[in-house]
Amino acid sequence: MPRLFIYVGLILLLCLLIPPAVIARVRVTPNSNLPVHFIQDMDFQSKFKAQSVNPLFADRRAVRPPVDSTVARGETYVDAYFYDGVVGGQWATTLPPQIPLTMATLQRGQQRFNIYCSVCHGETGAGDGSVNQKAMELVANTNGPVNGTVWVQAKNLVHDETVSVQPVGQLFNTITNGIRNMAGYGSQIPVADRWAIAAYVKSLQRSQNAHPSDVPAGVTLAEAK
């Protein structure tokens, strides 16, 4: 048998190893190109899904922002107590009738507080959340604030007297519309959750100003928890 045939045969056999090696490499390497669809099925249909692009509009949003002054069903905002936290021109001091003051409400408030508020105000409300700490670091940088960062220490929701005296309706309003440097969270948090958070802030304040006499007679700490 001519030598040439043996060599060519061996090289061809070795070449068979290349495709698996390439595939193995593709599997472990991130790729910024669109995934290849060998079989198209109906993967790409001419319809719009949530937050997709429609190039016909100037802003390329497939979903159209509502026309100014339109009111969606169920969003009438006529209940000033529920939507603004105002009763008779004053900040509401109790929760609106739609929000019962139950343990479930407070626990919901705690969970939502820890998602949306604790990043700046800290889980105890002390104003020591991770974003606040980071921002303070950026401002205190020795060569001047990084990237023009400005920051005012987040409020201590429990011990700062301007906050601790606020009625629950005013807290609700601050969550909704923001105040000073804090942005409003009305678009991020549904109205019932904002009330739950306001109630939870009140309970944070109450719990950190607790007195032994607050514990009902005959209840031990383990039970009270």
Place this chain on the structure above:
Amino acid sequence: MSRFLFPRWTNALLPFVLVLGAVAPLYAVMFVAYGFSPKTTEAGYMPVQPVAYSHAVHAGKLGIDCRYCHTTVEQAGFASVPATQTCMNCHTQIHRDSPKLEVVRKSYETGMPVEWIKVHKLGDYAYFNHSAHITRGVGCVECHGRVDQMEEVSRVSPLSMGWCLECHRNPTDRLRPVDKVTSMAWDQKAEMTRQQREALQQTFNIHPSENCSTCHR
């Protein structure tokens, strides 16, 4: 009469040809199964986003909950990409001159959206519902991987139908308490016993459907 005859030494090749003939189909099948699998073609997709946003910093280092930005994930099928306003909650003050945020600031001023690129794209005939999974103890990390460690988000799962069914046929080990759903580092296999996960499955009444119409409409 010049008829071509194979030289005598070609007889020695016959066994090799037979072996090759037997192995070649196998090779082709393996090549398609391995190479055309969504684990090869779909997983690892890491598009270059218009803003160099780092989940590793925001969700990882700062520990911001997933739901701070992806607010609809518990109520809706679609986990929304946040509005520019959400970025600007902090970035009107923090890193407000950073060149990395130029696109975000422009979007904030003009009202034009930042055109984030979708990483986890399903076929248009498949309807995945985030809220159905999130509110019954399937953690974000099960499908999205350790996003809190990703500088740039890439797709860790093939998101193929076979991959969905793996879990739909055996959901027990993918379940965790609802309050741990967004905890990326929390691992139910390390923190819970199998019995506890089975109890969770009972509590949530989880019997995942394998019917076509569950996901395809």
